[in-house]
Structures are given as structure tokens and as C-alpha cells.
Amino acid sequence: MSSPSLYTDLSHYYDELCSNIDYREQYAFILRLNAMLGNRGMRYLDLACGSGSLLKHFSDEGFACSGLDLSADMLDIAALRCPTAKWIQADMSDWTLAEPVDLITCFLYSTHYCPSIAAMEQTFAQVFAALAPGGLFCFDSVDKDCIANDAGHFHTLSTPASELRFQTRWHYPGQGDVMNLHLHIRETREQESFHYEESHAMTATKITALKRLLESAGFEVLILEHDFNRFAEWQGTNGNVIFCATRAQH
DSSP states (O other), X not given: OOOOOTTTTTGGGHHHHTTTOOHHHHHHHHHHHHHHHSOOOOEEEEETOTTSHHHHHHHHHTOEEEEEESOHHHHHHHHXXXXXXXXXXXXXXXXXXXXXXXXXXXXXXXXXXXXXXXXHHHHHHHHHHHEEEEEEEEEEEEBGGGOOOSOOEEEEEEXXXXXXXXXXXXXXOSSSSEEEEEEEEEXXXXXXXXXXXXXXXXXXXXXXXXXXXXXHHTOEEEEEESOTTSOOBOOSOOSEEEEEEEOOOO
């Protein structure tokens, strides 16, 4: 029997796992980027949308929203959160839209879920084709040479029924294009404890290499420091960044 997966069997834990993420802060940051760098359009697509927490802020603001995710279980949760949005169950490197959109995002480092550099390249080509002129693609990324290989991040959450403890950490062996995301969930209910562990292979890249891939796809690229409170151009040292890739108006 295969182990349970966070994105299927354990999808009901996903929102708890992400409870420490300030989606409103991300939304406000992206909205300002769209006004400054994009075409200010209101057609929005979130790649690897998960349970729709980020997408809901755009939906509430009046954007025409779509969400794409590989997991049907995650999309079922997202559909309850954003009933007016459109949904696409697909790999992010293999999808099409009937009409172009103005803004596409892919946060929580989800572009790294592309299984290879070639798949990332295909994803960027798909995004470029889906954007209207002046459209903006925003996503965060980590440089493979800056993976700390430490214990990662911990947070705990108390619910009326249980106590939850989450650990997430990356590991990069120091060579090649593969890093691993390790997840550990411990749930305590009354006198019982339940443990779930899983690993996801992710594509490891250099920030400079991603910039070249985006430019090859046709984008104009600006790289920012990963700080949702300010706009600061990347200084070339931090390994945690936000890419702003624009499809030119002409």
C-alpha cells in the first residue's frame, strides 16, 4: 500500500500546514506589481493553486479567476472556497486557455515541482502564450546553491480536536538538478498520535539560469528580493527571490 499524500489522502491538512502564510500580504504585493509592471487587467490565473487561499483574495476583489492544479482533491477544496472561479486539472507544463489572461502567479515555490529543467522551460512557454500583451507572470524561487540543508521550518496549530505539528525542509545534495522537499506531520488526538511523512522530488535551479529561460521564452524579467513589504531589486546574493516576468505590449 502506498503512503498517503498531502495533496490527495491528506489534502484536509493542507490549509493547516499553510496556516502561517499571510495570503493577504502576498495578494496586496502582487496587486501592486500588476499596477506597476503589468497591464492592470482583471483576468487572473493561479498555477498550482492548491486549496485556493491566494486566489480567493483576487476573486473577492472582482478578478475573473481561474486556478490550475494537478490534484483533483485540492481543486475540490478550492472550488468550495471560490465558487465562481474556473478550474483546470493539469500539469503546469501542459495546459491551454481559451482566452488570454492578464496576470499569472505561481507561489510557494511551486515552479520547482516541474519534474525537469525542460518541463520548466515548457511551463514558461505555456505561460507566455496564455498572457495578454503587457501581462505579468509572478513567482518565487530558491537558488539551489543556497539551500541550507537544515531542519527547515516548524509550526504548530491547536484545533478543537487535535494538536498539529508541521515540519517542512529542503535538501539539496550539492550537485545535479534535483532537490527534495521533506514534509512531516504529527497529529495528537486525545491519547493517540499519528505521524505522516513524505518527500517530493523538485527541480533545483540557479536564479540566473531561470532568468535566461524566461528571456528565451520572450519575457522581460525583473528579479526582486523576497520581501512582500517592499519592492527591492535583487542584489545577487540572497538565494530567495521573486521573479516578475512581463510579456511586452508589442
